[in-house]
Amino acid sequence: MAEYEFSKEEDKKIRDDFPLLNNRDIVYMDNAATTQKPVEVIDSWKRYYENYNANPFRGVYGLSVDATEVYEDARKAVAGFIGADSYCEIVFTRNASESINLLSTSLCEYILQPGDEIIVSIAEHHSNFLPWQQAAKRYGAKVVFFECEEDGEFKKEKLEELITGRTRILAITHLSNVLGRINDVKTFAEICHKNHVLISVDGAQSVPHIPVNVKELDVDFLQFSGHKMLAPMGIGVLYGKEELLNAMPPYMYGGEMIETVTRDGATYAELPHKFEAGTVNVGGAAALAEAIRYYEKIGFEKIMARERALTKAAIEKMGEIEGIEIIGSKDPTQHEGIITFLVDGVHPHDVAAIMDAEGVCVRAGHHCAQPLLQYLYDIREKKNTGGISTTRVSMAFYNTPEEVDRMAEALAKIRPEMGLT
Numbered sequence: 111m112a113e114y115e116f117s118k119e120e121d122k123k124i125r126d127d128f129p130l131l132n133n134r135d136i137v138y139m140d141n142a143a144t145t146q147k148p149v150e151v152i153d154s155w156k157r158y159y160e161n162y163n164a165n166p167f168r169g170v171y172g173l174s175v176d177a178t179e180v181y182e183d184a185r186k187a188v189a190g191f192i193g194a195d196s197y198c199e200i201v202f203t204r205n206a207s208e209s210i211n212l213l214s215t216s217l218c219e220y221i222l223q224p225g226d227e228i229i230v231s232i233a234e235h236h237s238n239f240l241p242w243q244q245a246a247k248r249y250g251a252k253v254v255f256f257e258c259e260e261d262g263e264f265k266k267e268k269l270e271e272l273i274t275g276r277t278r279i280l281a282i283t284h285l286s287n288v289l290g291r292i293n294d295v296k297t298f299a300e301i302c303h304k305n306h307v308l309i310s311v312d313g314a315q316s317v318p319h320i321p322v323n324v325k326e327l328d329v330d331f332l333q334f335s336g337h338k339m340l341a342p343m344g345i346g347v348l349y350g351k352e353e354l355l356n357a358m359p360p361y362m363y364g365g366e367m368i369e370t371v372t373r374d375g376a377t378y379a380e381l382p383h384k385f386e387a388g389t390v391n392v393g394g395a396a397a398l399a400e401a402i403r404y405y406e407k408i409g410f411e412k413i414m415a416r417e418r419a420l421t422k423a424a425i426e427k428m429g430e431i432e433g434i435e436i437i438g439s440k441d442p443t444q445h446e447g448i449i450t451f452l453v454d455g456v457h458p459h460d461v462a463a464i465m466d467a468e469g470v471c472v473r474a475g476h477h478c479a480q481p482l483l484q485y486l487y488d489i490r491e492k493k494n495t496g497g498i499s500t501t502r503v504s505m506a507f508y509n510t511p512e513e514v515d516r517m518a519e520a521l522a523k524i525r526p527e528m529g530l531t
């Protein structure tokens with residue numbers, strides 16, 4: 111028990127909080143794609159629609175004021191959760207992808223000139239690569255790749271070599287959805303700032319699993335999705351330093367983001383409303399705030415201890431099965447719940463299908479990170495079955511040691527079922 115930090119009672123209480131995990135006889139290990147939702151979060155969404163729903167900001171009547179209060183309280187909860195200086199630095203979006211599209215479009219309009227360079231890590235999810243690639247194309251700028259070692263480490267010396275007098279932005283993930291390894295973004299931020307380069311961090315996989323404090327890390331921008339951290343789909347966050355967000359032009363135009371509109375032009379609202387055109391997702395924001403309260407109730411110390419113990423157990427068990435190769439670091443301490451692997455001679459889609467037949471939900475494919483998988487495939491000089499595809503197990507604190515056993519048992523059946531041992 112001690113190894114997993116949660117007592118049996120805590121374990122049971124947590125499992126009871128997640129209706130889907132009790133309603134379906136499955137082992138859910140696709141948490142990097144989206145997490146399940148605790149009943150508190152589901153109820154908070156329902157509570158909003160049953161008691162407070164109105165279009166916020168627009169009405170002088172009490173109900174609309176209530177809706178506005180729910181929304182702005184949620185913004186304050188998010189600001190507190192990630193240690194932002196001010197709630198003005200929190201922009202609500204639909205998801206991390208929208209946050210990055212907003213940022214890349216608006217920031218590049220503000221700072222990018224032909225011939226400038228944007229450094230993007232090779233490990234980026236397509237959502238933190240394509241928006242920068244497109245922005246670079248629009249402004250005649252160049253994308254420069256920051257490559258990792260075979261074990262997934264990004265070395266600061268490599269970054270220092272890549273930065274030139276034309277570098278304007280580094281876009282990098284805090285925690286890769288394939289490698290599962292934490293990147294030292296605090297050191298990267300120091301290097302960037304010494305060279306007058308901005309740093310934008312994709313926190314889609316870090317914010318749900320480790321404490322993230324934007325002031326301590328001193329990052330200029332951070333993005334994440336509510337649905338990967340217990341909240342519903344459709345609510346996301348862009349954090350940006352106030353002076354930068356203030357200087358950037360709006361991204362979308364429409365209601366609620368203006369100060370005045372005339373026949374000839376417009377002036378725009380103060381932060382953060384300048385970036386939130388149209389009717390916003392108040393119920394989603396309320397549920398995200400409730401998800402944050404849920405995280406804070408358990409505490410990251412326990413969450414991390416549990417997830418790290420599960421990861422260690424999973425990697426050890428996978429090591430006992432013939433023909434399994436883990437991608438990235440072989441060291442369990444370098445994986446935050448995410449383990450991407452190959453099964454020798456079996457296509458990852460078959461791996462996922464056979465595991466599904468055993469009730470274990472895992473992800474197979476390129477994990478929306480084709481440049482990374484191609485890069486790892488090339489540097490390893492190996493011919494994998496299924497080309498660049500891999501299979502990924504991704505765990506959350508509500509997974510249990512028994513589920514790790516069930517996952518490993520399912521994995522052990524694959525090669526024999528395919529007639530390979």
Ligand SMILES: Cc1ncc(COP(=O)(O)O)c(C=O)c1O
Pocket residue numbers: 142143205206207208235237238283285286287312314315335
């Ligand atoms: C590292 C990372 N960044 C960005 C995203 C995009 O998140 P969303 O689809 O919620 O916009 C994901 C989704 O898997 C991700 O893993």
